Structures are given as C-alpha cells and as structure tokens.
C-alpha cells in the first residue's frame with residue numbers, strides 16, 4: 001500500500017515531508033509513477049503537490065521571470081511572453097516528451113528528477129537561473145547548477161522542495177535550445193545544447209553555453225564569455241566555443257550514441273545555437289512563429 | 302483515500318490507493334475498456350484520455366490527484382447514436398486497422414482539434430507524436446484528422 005497525503009499549503013507539505021521519513025513528493029507523476037511501476041523506487045508515502053496553487057504559474061516582473069515549480073511543461077511551451085524573452089526555455093519545453101507528457105510533467109519535477117539528459121536545465125542555466133528551495137528550516141536560494149549532484153541525485157536535503165525558478169531575461173539577450181535525438185519525438189536528448197548571447201548594438205557583451213546529456217549533470221561550459229565578448233559575431237570563435245564545449249564533455253556511450261559521436265555533435269551544435277541566439281539578440285532572427293497550440297514553430301534558416 | 306470525480310458525465314466516488322493509476326480505475330473498476338492498456342510507461346499513448354479537457358496518459362496519472370476532476374474517455378466521446386466526427390473520419394479514411402491505438406489516437410486528436418490547431422500536416426503529426434500506431438503508417442490518421450479540422454473550420 002502506498003499512502004498519499006494531500007497538503008493544501010506549502011507549509012503543510014513541508015510538515016508532512018518532515019514527519020514521514022522517505023516520503024516522496026508527487027508532482028506530475030510522469031517520473032514518480034513510472035519509477036514505481038518499473039521497480040526503480042518503492043515509496044510508502046507520496047505527498048501530492050498538485051493542490052499547491054501558489055507553486056503554479058509564470059510571473060514576469062520587469063526583466064525577472066519567475067516560474068513556479070508546479071507549472072506544467074505544456075504551460076511553459078505555450079507562453080508567448082516566455083518565448084519572446086527567453087526563447088530557449090519554451091523551445092526546450094516544446095520538444096520534451098509528447099503533448100500528453102507535457103500536460104502532466106512539471107518544471108520542478110523535471111529539475112528534481114535530475115536526469116542528465118533532462119530538457120529544462122540547459123536553457124535555464126544559460127539564463128543564469130536560480131532556484132528557490134523551501135525547507136523545514138526556511139527557504140534558501142541557490143544557483144540552478146548547484147541543485148544537481150549526479151544522475152538522479154540533487155543537493156536537496158531531506159524534507160526540502162524546489163518552490164520556484166527565477167532568471168533575468170533582459171531584452172538584449174537572445175537564447176536558443178537545440179538537441180540531437182535518435183527519434184524526432186518521444187525521445188531523450190542524446191545531446192542537449194543551450195546558448196545565450198547578450199549584445200550591445202551588434203557587439204557581444206556576454207555569451208553562455210550549457211550542455212545536457214553529455215556529463216553526469218547538466219553544466220555550463222567555462223570560458224565561452226571570455227572567448228566571444230567585446231566583439232561582433234565571429235564564426236571562427238563560435239567554432240572554437242564548440243570545440244571547447246566538446247572538450248569539456250564527458251559523455252557515456254549508449255543506445256543514443258557513442259561518446260565520440262556525442263562530442264562531435266556538441267562541437268557542431270554549439271556554434272549553431274550561439275548563432276541563432278546572437279541573431280535573436282540583435283533582432284535579426286525571428287523567434288519563430290509562435291503558435292499557442294504548438295508553441296514555437298521554427299522558421300527555416 | 303476517497304476521490305470524487307466526473308467520468309463521462311457521471312459522478313464517481315471511489316476509494317483509491319497511492320499506486321493506482323487512472324487507467325486501473327477506468328478499466329478494472331469502471332469497466333471502461335475502450336481505453337487501452339499498452340506500454341504502461343507513458344510511451345505509446347494508447348491509454349490517452351482527457352482530464353479537465355487536456356490529454357494525459359492515464360497509465361501514469363495517479364488517481365489520488367483526481368479528486369474534483371472531469372475525465373472523458375472514448376466511451377464519453379461517442380454519441381448515443383452513431384459516431385463522433387473524428388470517429389467517422391477515421392472510418393472514412395481507413396485510419397484504423399487493428400484498432401488498438403485508435404481510442405488513444407482519437408482522444409489525442411480530439412484535444413488537438415479542440416486546441417485550434419491549423420490544418421497543417423506538421424502540426425498534426427507533432428500533436429499526435431505521443432501516440433504510436435503499428436499498422437496504418439500514420440498517413441491515413443493525419444488525413445482523417447485534417448479532414449475534421451477543415452470540416453470544423455468550414
């Protein structure tokens with residue numbers, strides 16, 4: 001028997017997680033139920049987060065975006081304002097699973113399951129996201145990169161929850177998420193690449209690249225800003241950023257590709273993602289036709 | 302725990318336990334066997350139903366989260382007499398062969414058509430990409446859904 005507790009407030013949820021050792025928070029269920037069914041986990045108590053309406057929704061205040069942990073991936077995919085301000089984020093949401101999975105799955109669940117190939121971390125990392133963590137001893141805020149400890153493992157203490165994700169989305173910043181998959185749909189990324197570029201006129205002020213599926217955790221590639229900043233777009237340097245990113249990757253070989261292949265894909269996708277992010281930043285690349293039904297529909301190059 | 306929900310317009314009140322999925326409830330308890338039991342891992346879409354008008358894979362939907370929800374299955378979509386426009390279009394376009402994927406496919410298509418998707422092949426394929434069909438090769442399914450979008454927009 002698996003017991004389900006249904007808190008009505010965040011405080012109640014934290015209390016239940018504190019009182020019941022081994023209690024697992026249940027968000028959209030696409031990972032928790034799957035893991036129970038396949039025997040990967042065997043919780044005796046689930047704490048349902050679906051009534052915590054305060055953790056659901058997208059808020060934009062000036063240049064600051066806040067997304068509640070219980071916001072569905074489908075909501076993020078279809079949010080026109082997010083698409084305009086932080087294109088990579090709905091772009092990643094759009095390719096996650098299927099419509100049915102996106103309706104159910106939540107941002108908090110996607111982050112806390114800590115799958116190395118998860119779609120949402122790379123785009124949030126290139127936007128410099130922080131996570132608000134709620135716990136029995138109050139709240140704390142950490143950079144998103146610090147949430148991940150390894151495949152399937154986070155740095156959350158027992159009884160802690162991710163409540164929200166926050167990031168700045170200034171209008172001089174463009175971003176992009178690209179991935180390589182074996183199947184077009186319903187597949188995990190073999191390589192996930194997010195890039196952001198901020199500009200002053202046509203001059204790059206900073207650039208960031210983050211990768212998924214090519215290391216035990218999603219990570220930001222070091223040194224890209226130093227390489228790209230202070231000059232206009234330079235394809236040579238974007239190519240160099242791709243080689244740096246490949247060198248920083250430590251992928252495994254599996255059904256989605258060998259380690260060598262994945263590194264080659266990183267080297268190819270990083271300059272492409274940087275180029276799209278740059279063109280979005282200077283306003284020279286349409287963000288894509290945005291359809292409230294289908295999210296972003298990419299314009300041909 | 303006890304949940305109360307509406308299934309195809311009828312009130313349902315049941316005791317459920319934590320690992321019980323909506324698919325278990327529909328098939329085993331309510332006898333609504335139109336919804337199919339496929340992969341049970343969220344991959345095939347055969348178990349697709351609408352919860353509060355949104356398509357979900359019922360095999361991964363915990364019953365415990367459904368108190369107060371409205372669920373529509375293929376049985377609920379079917380009019381008392383005859384077929385719905387999507388069901389008829391699947392017949393007319395030979396979009397069903399063995400039929401195993403069909404209930405889930407039609408529920409996903411219903412949500413897609415209701416969402417105001419344009420009559421665009423890529424958009425239809427994208428919207429149905431969570432539903433596997435091992436028989437038809439998909440083209441006839443796309444044709445069927447396309448015809449209903451055109452019909453409803455006409």
Ligand code: FES
Pocket residue numbers: 337338339340341342343344345346347348349358359360361
């Ligand atoms: S049975 Fe639910 S997705 Fe396959």
Ligand code: FES
Pocket residue numbers: 396397398399400401402403433434435436437
């Ligand atoms: S008709 Fe047989 S699986 Fe689709």
